[in-house]
Amino acid sequence: MNGRGLSLVPKSDAKQSMKDYKSDQEVRWCPGCGDYAILAAVQSFVPELGLKRENMVFVSGIGCSSRFPYYMNTYGFHSIHGRAPAIATGLAASRPDLSVWVITGDGDSLSIGGNHLIHALRRNVNLNILLFNNRIYGLTKGQYSPTSEVGKITKSTPMGSLDKPFNPISLAIGAEASFVARTLDSDRKHLQSVLREAAEHNGTSLVEIYQNCNIFNDGAFDQLKDPEQRDDITLRLEHGQPIVSASKAVRRSADGGIEVVDRASVREEEILVHDAHRADPSLAFALSRLDEPAFEHVPVGIFRSVDRPSYDEQMSAQLEEAVAQGGRGDLDDLLLAGDTWRIG
């Protein structure tokens, strides 16, 4: 963790509360939507960052989750489908004094906006991307999404969907992301702890939030919420801690990969200890594949958090270097540079 993500954002003198971050707009998601829980978690978490509220910006694309900025009493930009990372890139790259958050969904970020997402991640612009993954298109009323499981029966796929879904964590790691995490809408404590680290991370952080759409894809993450099985399924990723659930553990397998085994069957020292700061992303990638087949065991937490210069700090540094070398630009000098001649 590098913690420089907020170093240029001015701090507030006043004590803030959740109320300060609620806008006057009526929240209009379907009753029971997971988005409510995420909104409340964010609104109650941001005051503790202690930033000037006017220096926070929420940028979104299109979809149910993208209404989010209207409900935050900060600056906000509800843009167009898939383009929020691009718009946020221009904003963050030109205003290092802002804490910029992108709110997006699985359709918005992984279908129409896939290109912007991967390029934002590789550039490492200083912004935080919250990817609300409900594995369905909600606002267009229930078509399958790029994270829907194969065979999904929806209005547009009456005989089942054919395309293999993206694993957003694998995709982000493959796109050179410096911070990748997964959390759950209903686990406020965990959600907030991940957001805190994401906010302070210098560069692009991607947080996948499993979010229930109770209208079009209800129960998509029930195994992770069911008290009977959740502790067995959930593999907690905590830096420096062994990767285990209540009954399972992760260890290196004989073929060079990693595998999930019964916790009781392994010695403590055999269990893989999580290293989120490992420069080589291959182990983080391997962890991201552990939920195949779907939801037998699901790693949750920060997969990867490495220190790499952010795009915007490097861009600012180039500007400063240019001024240091040649002085501030002068318009008359510029226009008269090169071959000129005088008449009269």
Place this chain on the structure above:
Amino acid sequence: MTKQVQQLDRVIIRFAGDSGDGMQLTGDRFTAGTAEFGNDLSTLPNFPAEIRAPAGTLPGVSSFQLHFADHDILTPGDAPNVLVAMNPAALKANLGDLPRGADIIANTDEFTKRNLQKVGYDASPLEDGSLAEWRVHAVPLTSLTVKALEGFDLSKKDAERSKNMFALGLLSWLYHRPTEATISFLETKFAKKPDIAKANIAAFTAGWNYGETTESFSVSYEVKPAKLPAGVYRNISGNQALAYGLIAASVQSKLPLFLGSYPITPASDILHELSKHKRFGIRTFQAEDEIAGVGAALGASFGGALGVTTTSGPGVALKAETVGLAVTTELPLIVVDVQRAGPSTGMPTKTEQTDLLMAMYGRNGESPLPVVAPMSPSDCFDAAVEAARLAVKYRTPVMLLSDGYLANGSEPWKVPAAADLPDISTEFASGPNDGETFLPFKRDPETLARPWAIPGTPGLEHRIGGIEKADGTGNISYDPDNHDRMVRLRQAKIDGIAKDIPALEVDDPDGPEGGTRVLVLGWGSTYGPIAAAVRRIRSAGGKVAQAHLRHLNPLPANTGEVLKSYDKVLLPEINLGQLALLLRARFLVDIISYNRVRGLPFKAEELAGVIQDVIDSE
């Protein structure tokens, strides 16, 4: 031997060769010498999109035309007086443009059987008499160059590469161009390879000396400096002027410039140029695609920067949705479209005026925005400042329609002083504008512009977006009457700009009352050819008026009045009549269109004929 020196008032030279022969560089250097000498000039590069098309073929021919004179001129010229043909393909591709009696300087070394066959010559045109009506100077440019460089430690192939400098030296002698600037240019360009610098200078000098001594050239020519308004001049291309205009706009608006762009011909040079000027606080962002380029620019505008995106037609198509977002969120944004031949990929290096209707209407919903079009390469500077002025003052995206001809063409430019440029600065919102509250869509009663409240401003936190906004508060609204009102307000804001732009000027020495019946109207890069054609008509005693639109939306307030003052309005466009369509619809004037879409600018002679036909028709 004393050679005869002949005085000319103007000359048109075309350098043509393989795309690897360095014709653009040769043309650029000849232009620099000519500018330094003080002639007025205008240039037209013409090159293939392929970086290296197969050598010696017609598609691989690259050319550079330069028109220079002892008086002010308006175009790169219709027909060359001199063609430098570095190979048979260059001769064949350009001969059709060459009037009888013109000079052809042909590099005989390249007129080999194989090269002749490549372009379908059975026999060498230099020898079979087919060029009898032209003055052919057969010069073995390649072997003369190799011979001149014998003393250098160079391979034959490397020595041959300097043949363009030999040609430049010969032409510099022929037209009495100064040589010092070219020599120092070569020294600088090859500073790290002094041997190559020396070889090129030797080739250049050998070319000059060849002209001096050979009997093939008995006459050399002088074109006296032009009498232009007093001032400091430089030669400038449209793309460079546009980039400088954007920098000036940043300085004059006191807003940091943010360019989001994706490489595309013929606009990339603006990205390259702006990337060099980080000392002005300019951030250039090479995006992953056209959409991200404009998206990042709009994001930067939201943050208080002067957001700019530069592209060509295919890129504008991709950016349309984001431009619509800028229209409805009412943020400043400059969209530069360096138009090229379309549709689709079209002919990327060729020019056209075919994006006007896309600029005007190529978005969903009612989404009006100002459209500004420069009329000459150097006018790209002023047009960029004007586009920024409108964008900032009215909080709107502005389309700036340049084209390939302006982008790559060049002309002398009287350099303005920064102090003489307009102040286009604005003020960000700093506090409530409606009692104790802040309404992000409460408008300035004069301009109808909304406040620009940037993140970081305490107390003005607000949300904007693509969904329809309630008048005043900017909150989401689906109210039918509110939508109707907002649609009309956005339109009225743009229409109102007509009060803030200059009236359409008419150049008509006689006036309609003096018997002028025909008005020639133009927009964009056709200014030069139209004005040159108008001169021809007038010098032959004809009467014709000329007017040129730099603002296409909104139109100058007096446009309808001007159009109705003449019996006939002729409108040449390098499209199938896009502005004519708009003017006919708006003013019910029966405009006569003249349209050619060949990827090339109009010729003055061609337009003079068209104008004469309209004058002569009843």
